[in-house]
Amino acid sequence: MVNKEAYNIAVVGATGAVGQKIVQILEIKDLPINELKLLSSKRSAGKKVKFKNKEITVEEATPESFSGVDIALFSAGGSVSKKLAPEAVKRGAVVVDNTSAYRMDEEVPLVVPEVNEEDIKSHKGIIANPNCSTIQMVAALKPLQKAFGLSRVIVSTYQAVSGAGSQANEELENQIKQYVNNEEMTAEILPVKGDEKHYPIAFNALPQIDVFRDNGYTFEEMKMINETKKIMHAPDLPVAATCVRLPFFTSHAESVYVDVKKSGLTVEDIWKVLREADGVILEDDIATQTYPTPLTATNKEEVFVGRVRKDLDNDKGFHLWVVSDNLVKGAAWNTIQIAERVIQIA
Numbered sequence: 131m132v133n134k135e136a137y138n139i140a141v142v143g144a145t146g147a148v149g150q151k152i153v154q155i156l157e158i159k160d161l162p163i164n165e166l167k168l169l170s171s172k173r174s175a176g177k178k179v180k181f182k183n184k185e186i187t188v189e190e191a192t193p194e195s196f197s198g199v200d201i202a203l204f205s206a207g208g209s210v211s212k213k214l215a216p217e218a219v220k221r222g223a224v225v226v227d228n229t230s231a232y233r234m235d236e237e238v239p240l241v242v243p244e245v246n247e248e249d250i251k252s253h254k255g256i257i258a259n260p261n262c263s264t265i266q267m268v269a270a271l272k273p274l275q276k277a278f279g280l281s282r283v284i285v286s287t288y289q290a291v292s293g294a295g296s297q298a299n300e301e302l303e304n305q306i307k308q309y310v311n312n313e314e315m316t317a318e319i320l321p322v323k324g325d326e327k328h329y330p331i332a333f334n335a336l337p338q339i340d341v342f343r344d345n346g347y348t349f350e351e352m353k354m355i356n357e358t359k360k361i362m363h364a365p366d367l368p369v370a371a372t373c374v375r376l377p378f379f380t381s382h383a384e385s386v387y388v389d390v391k392k393s394g395l396t397v398e399d400i401w402k403v404l405r406e407a408d409g410v411i412l413e414d415d416i417a418t419q420t421y422p423t424p425l426t427a428t429n430k431e432e433v434f435v436g437r438v439r440k441d442l443d444n445d446k447g448f449h450l451w452v453v454s455d456n457l458v459k460g461a462a463w464n465t466i467q468i469a470e471r472v473i474q475i476a
Contacts, residue, residue, distance in 0.1 A: 131200060131224050133476040136164035139469070140199045140223070142191050142214065143206030144168035145177055147296050148228060151462035152203055157182055161470060169195050170206070193217035201469050204228055205461065219255035226468045228259040228461055233357060240360050243467045244409040245272040250471050257468055262460025263287050263350070263373065263382050264357040269433040269459075270452045271388065273407040274400065275362060279391030281446070285354065287373045288383040289339060290424060291331060293456050294320060298331070299379055305332035306377075320375060331377050339373040348373060381424035382460065384452040393445055400438050400448055409459075414438050422453035430455055431463045 139161070143149040149170075156163065168179055169191035177188045189195060191210065196202060196218040204211045204227045211231040218225050232238040239249035240258045245268050250257060260268075267285060274280060291298045298319045305315040309332055317328040321338040329336055340349035347355075354371040358364075404412045413422045414436040421436030433454040441447030454460055 131222075131472065131476045134162075134164075134200070136162040137200040137473065138165045138167065138198055139163055140167040140169055140196060140202040140218070142169045142202060142204045142210065144179065144188055145170045145174040146205060147292060148205040148457060148461045148465075151457045152205065152465060153179060153181060155458070155462050155466055159466060159470075161466065162473070167195065167199060171210075193221075196221045196223050199223040201226065201472060203465050203469060205465070215256055223255075224253070224472050225256045226259060226465050226472070227256055228465050230261070230353065231258075232256050233258045233260060233353070234360065240357060241468050241471075242268055242272075242361055242464060243471055244269050244407070246361055246363070247471055250468065251475060253472075257472070259461070259465045259468065260357045260361060261350070261353040262293060262454075262456040263289060263384065264354050264361070265460050265464055266382065266433045266452050266454035267354070267384055267386060268358055268361050269409055269454075270386065270404070270407070270435050270450060271358075272362060273403045273410070274388060274390065275364070277403045278395060278399075280362075280364070280367060280388055281391050282387075282389035283358065283367065283369045284387040285369075285371045286385045287339075287354075287371070288376050288385075288424075289373060290378050290380050290382055290456055291320070291375065292380050293339070293382065293460075294323075294375070297323070302331050302377055302379070305330050309333060331375060333377060335377075336375040337372065339375055347371070378424050380429075380455060380457060381427040381453055382456045383422075383424055386450045386452055387441070388448055388450070389444065389446050390448065391446070395440075395446075395448075397438050397440055397448075400450075404435050404438075409433055410435060412436070412438075421451060424453060427453045427455050429458060431459055433459060 175190040202218040202223045208229040208231040315330040350373040351371040422434030437451035439449045
C-alpha cells in the first residue's frame with residue numbers, strides 16, 4: 131500500500147454491532163481518513179449514519195465497492211469475507227477481517243498488535259482479527275510468556291451475550307421480562323441459532339458457545355486453542371478451553387490458569403510484568419476488593435487483569451482473572467489498531 135496523507139477506508143458490515151462500534155471509534159481516533167465508505171447487505175443499504183457531523187449513506191457491498199479503497203475493515207460474517215475480501219485485495223485494498231474466515235489460514239497473519247505486531251509485515255493483502263475471547267487472553271499472557279516462559283494454559287470463559295449478536299441481546303431482555311412476569315421464557319437464539327435445541331440464557335449459564343466438534347469441544351473453544359498457539363508462535367503450547375455464555379450484555383471475563391517455566395516466582399513478580407504490559411491494566415487489591423468486572427470494563431479499550439494467585443500445589447502455577455469489552459478490544463478497537471499499524475508501515 132502506498133504511503134499517503136489520508137486514506138480511503140471502507141467498513142463492511144457497518145450496520146452490525148461491531149461495525150457500528152468501528153465507526154464510533156473511528157470518529158474519535160486520529161486515523162487519517164480521506165473518505166469513509168460504509169457497506170452492508172442489500173437489506174441494510176440506504177440507511178444513514180452520522181460521522182463527524184456528516185451523514186453517510188450505507189451502500190450495498192459489491193466487488194466494485196472497493197475501487198479506490200485503501201483499507202477495508204470487514205465485520206459482516208465469514209461468508210461475506212470469503213466472497214468479497216479477495217475482491218477488495220484485487221482492487222488494491224488491505225483487508226482487516228474480523229471474522230473466522232481467514233484466521234487459521236497459513237498465508238494470513240492473525241494479529242493482536244500488543245502481542246505480535248511484526249506479523250503484519252508478512253501480510254499478502256488480508257490480516258485477520260482474532261476471536262474476542264482469544265484477544266484478551268493473549269494480551270495478558272504474552273508478557274508472561276516473554277518474561278517467564280509458558281508450559282501450559284487452561285481457560286474457562288464467562289462470555290457476554292453480545293458475543294452472539296444483537297438478537298441474542300434482545301432475547302435476554304425479553305426473557306428477563308418473561309421471568310419477572312412468571313411467564314415461560316422463550317428461547318430461539320442461544321446457545322446456537324442454527325441448532326435444533328435452544329435454552330434460555332436469563333438467570334442461566336450455557337456451557338456451549340458455537341457448535342460442537344467431533345472431539346467434544348465447541349468451535350469457540352477450538353478457536354481459543356488454535357488461535358492462541360498461532361498468535362503466540364507456540365504451536366506446541368498445551369492450551370485447553372471451556373467457553374460458557376452468561377446472562378450479561380457486554381464484556382467477557384476469563385479465569386486463566388498458567389504454568390510458567392521459571393520456578394520460585396511470586397505474585398509480585400507477575401504483577402510487575404503485567405503493570406508494564408502494553409494495553410493491560412492491573413486491578414488487583416484484595417484489601418479494597420479491587421478487581422475487574424464486565425461492567426467496569428465496558429466501553430474501554432484495555433484488557434484488565436486481577437485476582438492473581440499462586441497455585442497452592444504447583445510452584446510454577448498461577449491463576450488470573452482477565453476481563454475486556456468484547457465489542458471494543460475484542461473486535462472493533464483491535465481491528466482499528468491493525469489498520470493504524472498498516473498505515474505506519476506503509
